[in-house]
Amino acid sequence: MQRADYDLPFLLTYENVAWYDNGKVRILDRRIYPTEVCFVECTTYQEVAQAITDMVTQSAGPYTAAGMGMALAAYQTRGKKEAEQIAFLEKAAHAIAYARPTTANRMGKITQSCLEVGRSALAKGANPVEAIFLSTVESLNRRYTIMDKVGKNLIKLMPNHGRILTQCFGETIIGTFLRAAKAENKNLDIYCAETRPYLQGARLTSSCAIDLGFPTTVITDNMVAYAMEYKKIDVFTSAADSIARDGHIANKIGTNQIAIVGQHYEVPYYVTGIPDADKYSKEDIIIEERDPKQVLEYRGIPNTLAGVQAIYPSFDITGPSRISGIVTDRGVYSPYDLDAYFSEEQARFY
Template identity: 30%
Template sequence: MKVETLRWFNNRLEMIDQRILPAAFEYLSYYTAHSVAEGIRSMVVRGAPAIGVAAAYGVALEALRLSNATPSLTPALSPERRGSDAAEFNKGMEEGFKVLAASRPTAVNLFWALQRMRKVWESVATQTPPRIAQRLLAEAHEILAEDIRINKAMGAHGAALLKDGARVLTHCNAGALATAGWGTALGVFRSAVEAGKKISVIADETRPFLQGARLTAWEMVQENIPVTLITDNMAGHLMAQGEVDAVVVGTDRVAANGDVANKIGTYMVAVLARRHNIPFYVACPLSTIDLSIATGKDIPIEERSEDEVKGFRDCRWAAEGVKIRNPAFDVTPAELVTGLITEKGVILQPDAQGIRKLMQV
């Protein structure tokens, strides 16, 4: 892992601006819950685990700002606000939680992280705001470190599923850039290589935001893992030619019955994999499994800006006035999933019973 997707540096959160990769590499700085929420919404940071970690730091940053625990970071704060009492602190914290929760609706790790941070806040609510802020910051640090540990455990389980010399297709980016580090799907590839296996990666371009072309290909090049970039509509052809041995993708949310929400286009890949008898694996930390949602039909699907489909950056190719749809995710039914790769092991042919059993271990 050659880059840190998110890092705490000089009393602020820094995140790689993934919108400009691979043309440029730049960290952006964040000081408040509102700014972190905008970073999530605008896809400076993306990928369910990374979004969860970012949200945790957003809560901690808001607590630091409201408590004036780091005065150098709050030059615009009014004297009245700096001297605010516990009630004002609590009001500001609630607003911070609210704006972060509204940043993106599909990634369940966002809400998992916010719930965890809220529990910590409630457990130290009688302490002074500066102490609360430091406790929340410590929890955000632990969530980041825990995410890397989980990804490496998940990677080891997934690597065992891949044969030496496997040619593995992936869709979107589920690597270090989508997590605190190592990655979910790409973490499986890293772990396989670390175990001495010679694997090669086929990366779908992943329209319209091009996460596969811009991010997955870039990560694999950095790691010296052989990678071939294809457009999304080439996957079926390569499968038919016998050039794909397995598919491994990440996920933003898994329903209680095993239905999987992931980047738009994943469902098509799963259908093609089933047609060609190719195993289709989903790498997901347990925090991505949402037992409160019975099936994938209940998972909220984010609709993003039309501009992402009209063109890319300054280049426009769609006719003005055309009607555009831009759902950011689709749902793959559990029956198409060969196995869920988690930090506690692999659930083959996932269903509600198998998922609940693993969650209880």
Template identity: 35%
Template sequence: MKSILDYETVALVDERDAIVIIDQTLLPGETKLIDLKTGEEIWNAIYLLQVRGAPAIGVCAGFGIYLLMKHSKAQTEEEFLEELNKNADYLNSSRPTAVNLSWALERMKKKVKDFIDDEKKSGRSFDLSAAIKVMHDESETIKAEDIDVCRRIGENGLTLVKKGDGILTHCNAGQLATCKYGTATAPIYLGHEKGYNFHVYCDETRPLLQGARLTAYELHSAGIDTTVICDNMSASIMKTGKVQAIFVGCDRVAANGDAANKIGTSVVATVAKHYGIPFYVCAPTSTIDMNTATGDDIVIEQRKPEEVTEMWYEKRMAPEGVKVYNPAFDVTDNSLITGIVTEYGVLRAPYDKSIKEMFDKYKK
């Protein structure tokens, strides 16, 4: 019998002109694979959180922009690039906070532009089929890199904990948010493979319950000792001494180390600081935005009030007409972060310096 971990989070089925995803809005009650073929379907899947998690969104965006350009009828490179930019702008408007969305689209655009420039330098005329093949290959490379990056994050994160530790996590930065391993869960999965016998506490993560519906579901499916707690129970469990480390993912890290993640993350970080528990942000370098100076510059998505008042209830659970504040993310100040776990190693404060040094060394 298949578990949730046996399904690919995001897959390109080229012969059907489709991206196949798990509809995560139905989990854990129903595992349903859906095809995304049109721009509107891809946009809606990202906005409605059918596909979610910064790395998975980036992979979906790469496949998406390729599919939207696959049957282009452009006659010239100018027409092709104009169409490419229009489609990329459309997909990029689906969610503002996760930097991997714009990162993947910009990467795809740059790959095409570099290809066209090289062709011009060689005296060759515009080759539509060759440009489309470049996009296909680059989108598959983005996915392969995601799997490799997550495993390396897991290996680096595993050096920060020991056998038998209790680990707390918030939201879902697991396999369902990536193509394999996850980011915040990567050390947990690799430790499980090595017999570390972790006990994991999953914040339910209101209002969309990604921790209860997704993280707990996939970790439990993997045979990992998992306990779900309400968000407001995290301080209580930390005080007992049962938590030795906290791993969370992120949707965008500013150049100074401030990190935007699912709403409630900064609460966990603040309480962890009080109890002296190390708080680690697991971040692929694609999630670090050197063009965003601090967390104050990160655009926070505001979502529909119905997610809070009625989404998970048979009957509405708040008075009609009451005001609702529903930001999708908050920003954890860098002073609360013990380390940022990347595929290149664990960064430490001062983050403006360590992040810049890492980019200078590895990302030229």
């Protein structure tokens, strides 16, 4: 297998996302990167599911962690009767898939695939741990390869010497998009909205951009209008945690307001990703409400007096009227015409 993570930053190397080895899953702790480079070690699939819930990894990272967690589940139940092992893997598949509800449909595709691989291996008398691990690596490589096509399609929309605003951390698309820019000698200035309260834009996106040698500027989330007017942002782009067929997308909280400001300043907004075949409208998107404590403090340091309350909706929904195009592996689609994406047979993604 030719690995598709070549020339990508540290964060996106396969082993630095999530990796199974000898009864453990190591997950890079993105909650504290780049202040510290630390890996969380999980010895049970339940710990992997909890790590996903706790955002030890995020963006597309949980997809890899899910598969590695299934390999770990197979390891946990080794030596038991075949029926017991399958029942254990079924339980693990559900628990890991629903570690974060907004992406449960995507995560479920991965864990169910791993379940079937494990079931098949057991029927053949093969090692289900190895089979699920190899299947997960293959899936990871396939996603990177497909997102490389997305990155190459996105770079076509960028002006040379353009100033590009990002939101949150788009995982693979950030790496493949910037790798494509380098290959085409397209000079870009990257502006990263910090993405409170978790600061994925400040900590993760900016790390990838500076790792690959691009001029990188972080702005606080309330500087977007200023940056668009005075720093002359050319394009706003983000990935999406859900892309419904009706053109509504869900992404990290704050995305919708950036899109609104972008409309005012006539800054196009390009969403990247693969549309969800099973989400037909925004009503099918579940907005995850996370622990408001994350708004009230950062890394254990309180920001408020005791008794102050907070909310933390993890995502918001942006309507098609605010989106200039959905950039996919097959090209750029109008958010009003996403059914066209499904007119051809889909390549397997998850």
